[in-house]
Each structure stands twice: as C-alpha cells, then as structure tokens.
Amino acid sequence: MPDCEGCGACCAYSWEWPALLGPGDGAGIPAYFIEDGRMRCDGDRCSALAGTLGEAVHCRVYADRPLVCREFTAGSDDCRELRRLFGFDSG
Template identity: 50%
Template sequence: MGQASYDCQACGACCAYSPEWPRFTLEDDETIARIPPAFVDDAAGRMRCDGNRCTALKGDIGKTAACSIYPVRPIVCRDCEPGDEACLMARAHHGLPA
C-alpha cells in the first residue's frame, strides 16, 4: 500500500506504541520550551507518557486521533510518515491493518 492510504487522524498508533518514541533527539532548548510543560518529561528527555501513550495524544487509537500540540511536536513525531516502517510496526502492535 502507498503512503496515501494511511490516515493519521484515524490511527494514532505511533503515539501510543512506546514511551521511548517521543524522545527529544535533535531539539534545542528553545524548541522544547515551545511545548507546553505539562507534556514534557524533563527527567527522561521526552514527551510525558501515560504508559505507552503520549499525553499529547487525544482520541481513540484506530478511530479518531489528534496531537494536541501538533504545531510544536518533537522531531521524532514529525519524522514518522504514514506507511513507513515505524508506522506499520505501531499499527501491528495495536492490531490495525497494515
């Protein structure tokens, strides 16, 4: 399947796969400061998660999903593309079709 066949707003699997995924890697302090502090886990250097799920994710996995901080989301989130390896791995984890 091509990338166009995946709708992130009807998925959200990548945002609820692992607390290690929403890790800050290339962000500078100024970029991280744009993210509301309630969503940042400073001690771990990543987005705050509730279990495996990023706390910025709103909605239900596989139904309707949205990032509540989309314009300022971390680079790792920007880099995840619909239908790429990470996307398909997260979808499989949640039992969603590839």
Template identity: 45%
Template sequence: MDETSTIDLSTCCQSCGACCGYSENWPRFSIESDEELAAIPEDLVNARQSGMRCEGDRCSALQGEIGKQTACGIYEVRPEVCRTCMPGDAECAMARRKFGLPVLASA
C-alpha cells in the same frame, strides 16, 4: 481491491494514532532547538526532560481513541521524531501491528 488501496495516506494518521501510543520511549527529543522545546507545554514533558510525558505507552499529547479518531494536541510544535514517522514506513507498520491495525503500503 485490497484494504491499503482504499486508505488515504494523507489523512490516515487522524484515524490511527498508533505511533503515539507505541512506547513511552518513542516521543523523545533529539534535534530540537531550545526555542522549539520551550514551545512544548511543560506539563507534557517527562520528568527527565528527554521527551514527551506518557501515560503508560501513550503520549500525553494524543487526543482521541487509537484506531478510531485521533489528533495531536501540540501538532504545530510536536517533536522531530513525531514529524519523521510517515504513514506506511517501518515505524508506522510496527506501531499499527501493536494495535492490530492493518499495515499500510507506503506511498
């Protein structure tokens, strides 16, 4: 049995978090409404107001250890780019490779 067949894609993000630590340019704002942006705590927004504040490449809303156990501190109000990255897609694979995690087979 290969490794990807043993991973539950519906919950793998909570044990990964690689996309949230891939690049300070990734957690950006794009099509969010003013109301959606207002729901994101100001201290988590970057100085340019163009995306999430990062510590290095890691989004400041990410909690936990990448590749072990993670969670988004603002999951319910996270930016659209965060909502569109899906387990096993090209962005997921790119981020997982950066951290030496096995690439998932998309569903």
C-alpha cells in the same frame, strides 16, 4: 496511505518515545507535556495524544511537536509495523 487521525499507534507504543532531540526541540510545548527530555506519557501513550486509538485521534501540540514526530512517515515500514501491532493494519 494510512489515516493518521484514525490511528495513533505511533504515539502510543512506548513510554520512552518521543524523545526530544536537543536544544529547541519541542519549543512551544507546555511544560506539563514534557518529562525527563521526552514527551510525558500516560502508560505507553503520549500525553499529548487525544482521542481513541484506531478511531479518531489528534495531537494537542501538533504545531510544536518534537522532531522525531515530524520525521515519522505515515505508510513507512515502522508505521505499518505499529499499525499491525495494534491490529489496525492487516497487511
């Protein structure tokens, strides 16, 4: 199983993701992390992601993170694809 806290690829590949999925999604997230119905990004990286990709990262809004983040599964095909894209997974 991939180590999410040593990766961060899923939070850093697209400025369009993660999107908030309706009323109440992301409740509790400070407004400065939200923009146009999604998490605000710095480049392609979610602004709530702290740390260094591929080394040590953490989500500053983990307890209140959007549903799409909650449903993303470590070790899934999408996870493995993003890890390969960033060079974190050779398989």
